[in-house]
Amino acid sequence: MLQVNDLKCTYSNVIEALTGVTINVNQGEIVGLLGSNGAGKTTTLRCITGEIGFLNGKIVEGSIRYQDRNLDKLQPFESARLGIALVPEDRKLFIDMTVDENLIMGAYTIRDKKIIRENYQKTFDYFPILKNLRNRLTGYVSGGEQQMLAIARALMASPQLLLLDEPSTGLAPMIASNIFAIIKMIREENNVSMLLVEQNANMTFKISNRCFIMENGRTVLHGDSCELQNDPKIKNIYLGIAKEDVDC
Numbered sequence: 001m002l003q004v005n006d007l008k009c010t011y012s013n014v015i016e017a018l019t020g021v022t023i024n025v026n027q028g029e030i031v032g033l034l035g036s037n038g039a040g041k042t043t044t045l046r047c048i049t050g051e052i053g054f055l056n057g058k059i060v061e062g063s064i065r066y067q068d069r070n071l072d073k074l075q076p077f078e079s080a081r082l083g084i085a086l087v088p089e090d091r092k093l094f095i096d097m098t099v100d101e102n103l104i105m106g107a108y109t110i111r112d113k114k115i116i117r118e119n120y121q122k123t124f125d126y127f128p129i130l131k132n133l134r135n136r137l138t139g140y141v142s143g144g145e146q147q148m149l150a151i152a153r154a155l156m157a158s159p160q161l162l163l164l165d166e167p168s169t170g171l172a173p174m175i176a177s178n179i180f181a182i183i184k185m186i187r188e189e190n191n192v193s194m195l196l197v198e199q200n201a202n203m204t205f206k207i208s209n210r211c212f213i214m215e216n217g218r219t220v221l222h223g224d225s226c227e228l229q230n231d232p233k234i235k236n237i238y239l240g241i242a243k244e245d246v247d248c
Contacts, residue, residue: 001027001193002048002161007062009047017043017057020218025161028191030184032204032225035214041197042089044214045163048195049086050076066161081109085159089166089197091150095139099130099149102138106156115158123152126182144175151179155186162186162194168203176200180207205229 002025009018018040025031033041046052047059048071064071071079085106093102103123107116124131127148133141138149147167154162164183168176184207187194198204205211205225213221213234221234228234 001025001067002195003063003065004044004048005063005065007044007047007064008060009043009052009057010060011055011057013058016217018047018217021062021214022219023195023212023222025193025195027193028187029209030187030194030196030207032208032211033195033197033214034199034201034204034211037199039214040217041214042165043217045086045165045195045197048079048163049084050074050079051086077109080157083158083160084163085154085157085161086163087150087154087165087167089169091146093138093146093150093153095137097138098135099138099141100134102149102153103130103134103156106153109157116156119156119158123155126155126186127152143170144172144179147171147175147179148182151183151186159192162192163197164194165197166199167196168198168200176203183207202229 004021004023007018007021011017021040021044023031023033033044035041043052043057046055046057048064050071052059059072066082066084069082094105103120107119110116129145130148130152133145138146141149151167167179167183171179180203183194183196186192196204196208205228208225210223211225211228212219221228
């Protein structure tokens with residue numbers, strides 16, 4: 001479904017943000033993208049959505065293909081119409097609008113009112129707490145509720161590929177665990193492909209099929225999530241997670 005090949009990107013034609021990123025996402029799977037802060041994970045997502053051009057960035061080499069279509073020069077609204085939805089790290093919600101209004105904004109690429117109604121109801125199936133918050137200003141709901149809303153808003157667009165950037169950032173462990181469980185449920189029930197950028201390596205390994213590891217703007221390792229999770233090199237050098245094996 002998604003193929004990123006040897007992607008290289010600069011900011012202001014000077015700063016080398018990506019120096020060789022190769023990843024792929026197949027239909028119906030969750031793929032994790034892991035690495036330390038500054039490794040280039042968010043920039044990779046920006047290149048896929050087309051947002052990079054609005055941040056004085058530029059793809060200088062490599063290619064991005066989605067369902068056999070070249071994404072290298074598409075604008076964000078064009079990639080959205082192709083079925084790609086992003087849940088950004090900082091959520092980018094309209095805090096002066098209600099929860100309900102934010103949800104409806106997510107459906108701007110959908111013209112069929114029946115699909116909008118179905119997606120609207122489905123978001124409450126996944127996040128029932130939002131139903132009671134529909135008329136509340138988004139700036140007055142909790143961080144966990146805002147993260148749920150950000151994911152729900154993306155689902156309103158009926159995405160075929162969902163990009164999630166650090167969905168657990170700033171959340172209590174229990175809330176983050178609940179968010180990950182819902183992400184996995186969304187994939188299983190809708191066959192939505194996902195590219196998940198995360199700092200929480202253990203949780204990412206648990207819900208993903210495969211993972212890519214980034215370092216200094218390039219992908220350096222990839223493989224089955226369970227195998228990577230129990231690889232001593234990954235634990236000790238790249239991720240710094242505990243040495244105990246985890247059941248996959």
